[in-house]
Amino acid sequence: MGKGVGLPGLGCRKIEAVFADSQAKAEVGLSEADRLISQEKVVALFGAYNSAVTASASQAAERAGIPFFNAESSSPSLIARGFKWFFRTTADDRNFAENQFQFLKEVQAKKGTSFTKVALLHENTLFGTDTAKYQTEFAPKYGYQIVTDVAYDAKSTNLDGEVQKVKSSGAELILPAGYVADATLTMQTLKKLEVTPSGLLAMNAGYIEADFVKALQKDAEAVLSRDVWSLDLAQQKPMINDINKLYQAKSAGKDLDGNSSRSFTGFLVLADALNRAGSTDPEAIRKALTQTDIPGNQLIMPWAGVHFDAQGQNKDAIGLIVQIQQSKFRIVWPPNLASAEVIWPFPKWAGR
Amino acid sequence: MLQSLASGLMTGLVYALISVGLSLVYGLMDIVNFAHGEFLMLGMFTAFWCYNLLGIEPLLSWPIASAAIALVGILTYYLVVQRVIRGSLLAQIFATFGLALFLRNGAQALWSPDYRSASSIAKGNKLSFLGINLGWPEIVAGVGAAIAFTALYLFMKRTSYGAAIQATAEDREAAALMGINTNRVFAVGWGLAGACVGLAGALLMASYPAYPEAGVQFALIAYVAVALGGFGSVLGALVGGVLIGLVEVMAGSVVPEYKLVIVFSLYLLIVLVRPKGLLGAY
Numbered sequence: 048m049g050k051g052v053g054l055p056g057l058g059c060r061k062i063e064a065v066f067a068d069s070q071a072k073a074e075v076g077l078s079e080a081d082r083l084i085s086q087e088k089v090v091a092l093f094g095a096y097n098s099a100v101t102a103s104a105s106q107a108a109e110r111a112g113i114p115f116f117n118a119e120s121s122s123p124s125l126i127a128r129g130f131k132w133f134f135r136t137t138a139d140d141r142n143f144a145e146n147q148f149q150f151l152k153e154v155q156a157k158k159g160t161s162f163t164k165v166a167l168l169h170e171n172t173l174f175g176t177d178t179a180k181y182q183t184e185f186a187p188k189y190g191y192q193i194v195t196d197v198a199y200d201a202k203s204t205n206l207d208g209e210v211q212k213v214k215s216s217g218a219e220l221i222l223p224a225g226y227v228a229d230a231t232l233t234m235q236t237l238k239k240l241e242v243t244p245s246g247l248l249a250m251n252a253g254y255i256e257a258d259f260v261k262a263l264q265k266d267a268e269a270v271l272s273r274d275v276w277s278l279d280l281a282q283q284k285p286m287i288n289d290i291n292k293l294y295q296a297k298s299a300g301k302d303l304d305g306n307s308s309r310s311f312t313g314f315l316v317l318a319d320a321l322n323r324a325g326s327t328d329p330e331a332i333r334k335a336l337t338q339t340d341i342p343g344n345q346l347i348m349p350w351a352g353v354h355f356d357a358q359g360q361n362k363d364a365i366g367l368i369v370q371i372q373q374s375k376f377r378i379v380w381p382p383n384l385a386s387a388e389v390i391w392p393f394p395k396w397a398g399r
Numbered sequence: 400m401l402q403s404l405a406s407g408l409m410t411g412l413v414y415a416l417i418s419v420g421l422s423l424v425y426g427l428m429d430i431v432n433f434a435h436g437e438f439l440m441l442g443m444f445t446a447f448w449c450y451n452l453l454g455i456e457p458l459l460s461w462p463i464a465s466a467a468i469a470l471v472g473i474l475t476y477y478l479v480v481q482r483v484i485r486g487s488l489l490a491q492i493f494a495t496f497g498l499a500l501f502l503r504n505g506a507q508a509l510w511s512p513d514y515r516s517a518s519s520i521a522k523g524n525k526l527s528f529l530g531i532n533l534g535w536p537e538i539v540a541g542v543g544a545a546i547a548f549t550a551l552y553l554f555m556k557r558t559s560y561g562a563a564i565q566a567t568a569e570d571r572e573a574a575a576l577m578g579i580n581t582n583r584v585f586a587v588g589w590g591l592a593g594a595c596v597g598l599a600g601a602l603l604m605a606s607y608p609a610y611p612e613a614g615v616q617f618a619l620i621a622y623v624a625v626a627l628g629g630f631g632s633v634l635g636a637l638v639g640g641v642l643i644g645l646v647e648v649m650a651g652s653v654v655p656e657y658k659l660v661i662v663f664s665l666y667l668l669i670v671l672v673r674p675k676g677l678l679g680a681y
Binding site for chain 2: 068070171197198199200202203204205206207208212227228231232235238240241258261262266
């Protein structure tokens with residue numbers, strides 16, 4: 048792998064990617080997966096982003112005995128199903144929820160604050176609901192109190208009511224989980240209704256997208272989020288800069304982010320497995336996947352490596368906490384990977 | 400509470416503006432335009448490209464967006480609807496539904512599914528009074544919608560062409576006998592519908608991103624607003640839109656997970672009690 052063209056293990060044949068759009072809908076994901084398997088005769092499926100879509104599309108793969116490789120969906124329930132043909136490289140929301148509280152504990156100790164009242168504000172599909180579930184599980188263990196749990200439709204055109212509810216709950220910290228359009232709307236509504244949390248710690252997805260920062264400019268400053276990757280890792284892994292340049296060339300100048308970096312990494316892991324399988328037989332590919340052994344220094348991710356456990360989960364994946372500072376994502380946790388000092392508490396809207 | 404009312408009112412006015420075009424077309428020719436949401440999406444994209452390529456402030460590009468989508472409406476009439484107007488109901492439904500899919504996927508092919516935001520000078524600024532906070536984009540959208548609505552209403556009720564449209568809506572054959580060129584009236588109706596929704600699209604660009612599926616959520620609300628207010632009634636669209644806006648925001652502050660359930664339950668209740676809708680004539 049690396050030199051030359053194509054996969055050496057398969058006689059230098061090239062991978063052909065057949066694309067299908069799930070439109071972020073679970074039922075479309077399932078029907079597209081079925082179509083790819085039965086009509087396009089793909090040897091493996093790669094996707095999706097939304098956990099809800101991955102959950103249903105992977106069922107088609109499990110039925111058909113085709114490997115389903117997931118790089119970005121973070122719902123823990125995907126692995127808990129115990130599917131034989133499902134593999135995932137990214138860590139999941141249960142780990143991330145705990146990471147969030149570990150970070151809160153450390154940052155409050157460091158900055159001398161003691162906020163305990165938390166509001167959960169999340170979109171209502173699998174991703175948001177599971178996030179809220181795990182945050183509710185870990186909050187009391189770390190001494191935090193969930194004062195309100197607000198679920199909303201990610202496609203909402205208006206979030207005034209939801210934000211009102213958060214405001215009237217007396218929450219000091221807001222832990223949101225949403226996709227990019229509703230995340231942007233949430234921030235705009237928070238500003239409009241003059242709700243200034245002492246800390247805003249999001250769960251990835253919309254809050255770490257380049258479009259989110261672009262739309263909000265200064266209003267995105269000091270937003271914290273669980274993330275899986277940051278361009279700042281280039282300080283420790285210089286190859287990230289080269290790969291980012293390759294990406295920028297194809298993405299009209301956008302930088303890699305947590306989502307694109309995981310897609311990229313995941314696809315290469317799958318390609319590596321296809322290469323080692325030396326055949327397009329599904330069982331051979333599946334076996335090769337279980338034997339994946341990639342060390343951390345070959346990855347642009349902050350993981351210790353890629354090694355799948357018995358359930359198909361990459362046990363070496365970890366999360367990061369980043370903060371938007373001057374429109375850039377800076378790593379603020381864990382301490383050994385931090386690239387900037389955290390801004391805490393969340394600054395007021397006026398005067399930004 | 401007051402905040403929810405104010406915000407709901409502004410939102411409702413925009414819903415009303417989006418819905419009135421749908422109501423107008425149905426009243427005129429008994430055809431539900433399933434591509435209405437896509438017209439809105441195109442209006443938003445027109446405003447976005449004016450901003451992106453010409454640097455025009457989104458809240459001021461409404462004449463261009465309005466004119467552009469009025470043209471889209473008229474073209475839709477002549478190229479698509481005119482051919483199915485004498486066909487079966489199913490043919491009419493499929494025609495505009497097919498158009499919706501074509502426009503949605505065309506937009507995705509041309510402009511990618513990425514979310515496109517425009518930066519308005521009004522964005523991020525707000526007006527605060529009596530404990531209420533309203534964003535300026537929201538206020539301009541709501542007030543703009545109200546003005547456009549008034550203009551449309553006056554046009555329909557006070558001008559002779561408006562009377563011609565109403566006459567055609569009431570009885571197509573009789574209007575033709577009176578010398579009204581019904582074909583042209585239909586085209587104008589579609590043009591007006593497009594103009595309203597194009598205007599709404601431009602106003603929305605100050606607050607929302609444009610993307611190929613952007614029209615879907617608003618269109619859903621438009622169908623409900625029109626059915627609730629009464630198909631064919633301009634005032635009905637206003638009442639329906641504002642009612643939904645108010646209920647949605649107020650319910651959102653109490654039971655956000657169920658706010659749409661409450662909106663649709665209200666709709667169901669009204670339609671069960673009064674099938675024509677609150678102000679419906681047909």
